[in-house]
Amino acid sequence: LPRIRTHHLQQAKTSGEHFAMLTAYDQYTAEIFDEAGIEVLLVGDSASNNVFGNETSLPVTVDELLPLCRAVTRSAKRALVVADLPFGSYEVSPQQAVATGVRFLKEGLAHAVKLEGGKFYAETVRAMVQAGIPVMGHIGFTPQSEHSLGGYRVQGRGDDAARLVDDAAALAEAGAFCVLMEMVPAETAKAVDAAISVPTIGIGAGNATTGQVLVWQDMAGLRGGRMAKFVKQYADLRTALSDAAKAYGDDVRSGQFPGPEHSF
Ligand code: KIV
Ligand code: NA
Numbered sequence: 001l002p003r004i005r006t007h008h009l010q011q012a013k014t015s016g017e018h019f020a021m022l023t024a025y026d027q028y029t030a031e032i033f034d035e036a037g038i039e040v041l042l043v044g045d046s047a048s049n050n051v052f053g054n055e056t057s058l059p060v061t062v063d064e065l066l067p068l069c070r071a072v073t074r075s076a077k078r079a080l081v082v083a084d085l086p087f088g089s090y091e092v093s094p095q096q097a098v099a100t101g102v103r104f105l106k107e108g109l110a111h112a113v114k115l116e117g118g119k120f121y122a123e124t125v126r127a128m129v130q131a132g133i134p135v136m137g138h139i140g141f142t143p144q145s146e147h148s149l150g151g152y153r154v155q156g157r158g159d160d161a162a163r164l165v166d167d168a169a170a171l172a173e174a175g176a177f178c179v180l181m182e183m184v185p186a187e188t189a190k191a192v193d194a195a196i197s198v199p200t201i202g203i204g205a206g207n208a209t210t211g212q213v214l215v216w217q218d219m220a221g222l223r224g225g226r227m228a229k230f231v232k233q234y235a236d237l238r239t240a241l242s243d244a245a246k247a248y249g250d251d252v253r254s255g256q257f258p259g260p261e262h263s264f
Contacts, residue, residue: 004039004080006112006134006177013199013210021082021201021213025051025068029216030075040201041076042213043069043110045084045144050217057143058087062100069108082136083110087144090115094127101133114180116142118167122174129175137171139164139192140205141183152228154204156184156192164188165195172196180213181205183230204230 012019021040024030025047033041044050047068048060065086073081083104090097097115104110112134115121125135140155149155156164165188168179178199181189186206193200193208202209214231217223221236251257 001078003111004078006080009040009080009178009199009210013197017210019199019211021211022216022219023047023050023213024072024076024216027071027075030072030079030081033216034076034079038079040211040213041072041079041081042114043072043081043083043108044215045086046215048086050215050223056146058146060086062086062089062103066103066108069104069110073109073111080111081109082112082114083108085113085115090121090124091117094124097121097124098127098131098133101128101135102131105133112136112177114138116144118164119170122170125171125174125176135176136201137168137176137179138182139167139171139179139184140181140189143182152183154183154185156181156188161185161188161191165192168192168196168200172198178211181209183228204228 009019019039021042022033022038023044023046024033024041025043030041043065045057045060045065047065048054048057052060052064054060065083069083085097085100089100101113104113114136116138118139125137128135141149141152146152164184171179176198178201179196180201181192183204186208189202189205190208199210201211201213203213218227218231219234221233222238224238227233248257
């Protein structure tokens, strides 16, 4: 199968089809999701709180994300690999954003990048696209701004819906190949999707978007703790791994492992 490219996602939107995106941060998840037919893999800055043990996405750095990104791209034969620009790596100027984007494509082997923000970043998106860097926008709830947004809150309710439509239109007009929306009312996301011709991706944004995305450790039940309302858990990897670790530990302590069949 040929590599998924941004124009394939555009085709999906144009013909009313849907595509799936999952986060991936390493070799085996990238390989498994790619072979499972997931169209887009996101090396999210959510690696901060799903790989590196931070509480939020804010502390993760470009230098931490680049090797994860390389691992994912090397391991995925078909999926389009998108890398998140982490907090602080693109806000200063379009020049800073271009320089960081170049690093993700050159050193991270990413096919595209994603940044958080609306209309305000239109000029930044334009500069990046001009430089040959495909850009995905991310609006609605933007985790890098959680301190200014006052925590995890649904965005784009009521009158605020018009602002999201405006943001999405400005990003698309600037050349973004796709706009992702996080935690926005389904009706608002539907209006945004209808207002722009490029594909949309939702997470907690209803089912009218072209694509959907979930953090893989949420989707597969690896992470413990409370799940957001928008998460659907398709497996219970946490229990499976915990049971395996306990059984291994018991076997070692009781002298059952290794057996003759594992010995030379
Ligand atoms: O970093 C991330 O995982 C994301 C998605 C959940 C949208 O940005
Ligand atoms: Na992110």
